[in-house]
Amino acid sequence: MTAGRPRADARAETTTSPSARRPHVAIAVVNLPAERDRRVIRECLALESAGYRVTVICPRGRERLRQLPGSRDTTIRSFAQPFAGTGLLSFAAEFAWAFLCVAWHLAVLVTRHRVVAAQVCNPPDVFWPLALAMRATGRSWIFDHHDLSPELYACKTAAPRPTVSRLLIWFERLSMRFANEVVATNESYRQIALTRGGCKPERVTIVRNGPAAGEISAPAATEPGGDKQIVYIGVINEQDHVDRAVLAAERLVGLRGRDGWEMVIAGDGECLPALRGMVDERGLGDVVRFTGWLQAPEVDALLRGATLGIQPDIFSDMTNLSTMAKTVEYLARGLPVVAVDLLETRRTAGAAGRYVATGTGDEFGKALDELLDDETQLAQMRVIAQERFTSVLAWEHQAAAYLGVWRRLVPTSPDGSS
Template identity: 65%
Template sequence: MANPRPHVVIVVVNLPVERDRRVIRECLALEAAGYRVTVICPRGPGRLTHLPGSASTAIRSFPQPLAGSGVLSFAAEFAWALIAVTTRLLGIMLRERVDAVQACNPPDVFWPVALLMRALGRPFVFDHHDLSPELYECKPGSPRPAVLRVLRLFEKLSWRCASAVVSTNESYRELAISRGGCDPERVVVVRNGPTVAEVGPAATDPATGAPDRHTIVYLGVINPQDHVDAAVLAAERLVGLRGTEDWRMVVAGDGDSLPELRQLVSQRGISDVVRFTGWLEADEVDALLRSASIAIQPDPPTRMAELSTMAKTVEYVARGLPVVAVDLLETRRTAEGAATYVPTGSPDELAKALDQLLGDDSARAAMSVVARRRFTEQLAWDHQAKAYIRLWDRLLRRNPASYNSVSPKIGTDAARQTGPQHGTKEAVP
């Protein structure tokens, strides 16, 4: 007998689904709401066929032999991804009914799939993770105008061909409407972030930090556009402002710039106060953030950073961590009063703000209260999942009262098993 549950296929090609916590949470939210889910994604080292921690989400993976490092190689990688995804989707559709498809960017190449689904009278959802044109402009070197035009065209086609668009913040929604010409009624904001159940209680009092030394933490991708060198140089300036006895900086994550940063720390002679952890699993991330006193977000004031919500910001706020950050639109919308903002993110600005916060126990305690309230009342995935499921219920004309409600603990077990994701601006290590 045919399975009565609506079947949604989710496409993600930026990384294997078992390392993409946003998509994991989406899958589990759909499961909890009575949907059946299949994910098409690149093949991970474990060659998984089902999502860990889920009841039934199937994985249909494909090999990814190409790794982009230039315009032509990226083009070949994305073309291969489109071919691999399309053949697997058609294979699934030949065996069973597919009621809808969701594609996550980058890349913005799945609008042909959107046209196919809509020709069949079935919904296609574009889950907009990153601004591909702005991300390309942030890369080292001068952007090629022709490449930028193609990226903007593909982005617009992805918006316009979709039945609905899921935006990760208000800025992305505004762009889908203004730059993409989307009807506001079909653009829904679903933010990133952990569930309440994923976040443990604070390991130390936020006013006192660790018993002997405060920990300043950076958590995230370490690529040139992430400006993590400014955080390292801020540590050097902080040594001059307050010595080395009562603090340390921990840089958690990896990326293209990590070897250069290790060399920079050695050259500047600050290895005693700056430590690199490399990649951390989910429980290690949670323990680090819960034991820290301050978080730092040095992303520079580029257009990409201005309009993007950094997943690390939500991870910081979820643990009640006061944040020192560059004054960016979406960072303010996320952290509000839980952060101290600096104009440009220069090492001197960051060091002075860190020094002031380290010396002000009451300010850190007040910011921690604001952070936890922001997370529990608005930012937690528990709230975001409701908007996500309402969208699917509307698209597939379902009566949500006839299915189980979304569990407040969705995403907890799977997210802890897989660890935080890697990727672009919406990802954390």
């Protein structure tokens, strides 16, 4: 008989089970399924290793996963997102639906699964009412600041509305003020938390994006005189300006012909169909190759065999103050990067980068062409890239700071209990 059998999740909650003895925490991320957000994956694995039990609330991916790949037992509670689209009304509907879904799942986790603290990753910055509710019940709340929502709106909108911009700044401030702690991805984001967010310095911790040293394999052996490879990895949306990489490839054809090199664009996003069309229209199909979205081992294999990485983001308040995850992925494999001269990009890559002024196809093409023919310079930049990663950027350094935030709010005992 099964009528009186307790449910599996109820059994997991008994005080005698190992999972029940570990403090249970939740992470909400709503702009990507958790299995496609490498920062969130690394955060979950770090929390597991430190004795926490983790549940992630996120949009439902194609595979409808219920456990985070590579994790010990991190659970995924997903929701459908029927309102994703473009335009102000679509975004408003998408964010409102995400808020309701996160609120529902979080309420279930608090009341039935003993969640003691939560972290929310922006965008959007709409979850501050949940921070108030959590803190009112004695539970902690962390705001993981992934993107600058006001600046992101400005760079994705041809004519930003001042009222919307002011509302986004207000929501951002409330998101920071009502959190116990704020996690910033770089120094510029920390300064925004201190100024625009009104946070005290001791409440803001920098945790950068980037892979762990353990995710990086040894560089692939390259044959002398073999084809050289320029790589872009990441999201392909309007604000990413990956079309600049295609224009750079077109300029390279004019500078060095079509033999001996290729450009690989690895990623997915709303602009991918248009980008494929652009390559076809310009007759670049023999020198530009698309791979689609790659998993972490595939990214590692691609970058280990590459010659250069390209970061085609052009200047905006958003890009100037943001650290691009792809840049750290490049540096982790000792891959020099060609990029527009942006504040946080230069802080990240230093002398492992070659910088152009505005990011036109002509500027990128010329810089790439020069470096492809300069093995001495490339070798020096590879050494600098690997040193930057090993000493500062590797996730091992970031995980220590990240876990320090959680331990201040939800200490764990040697047996894993709070």
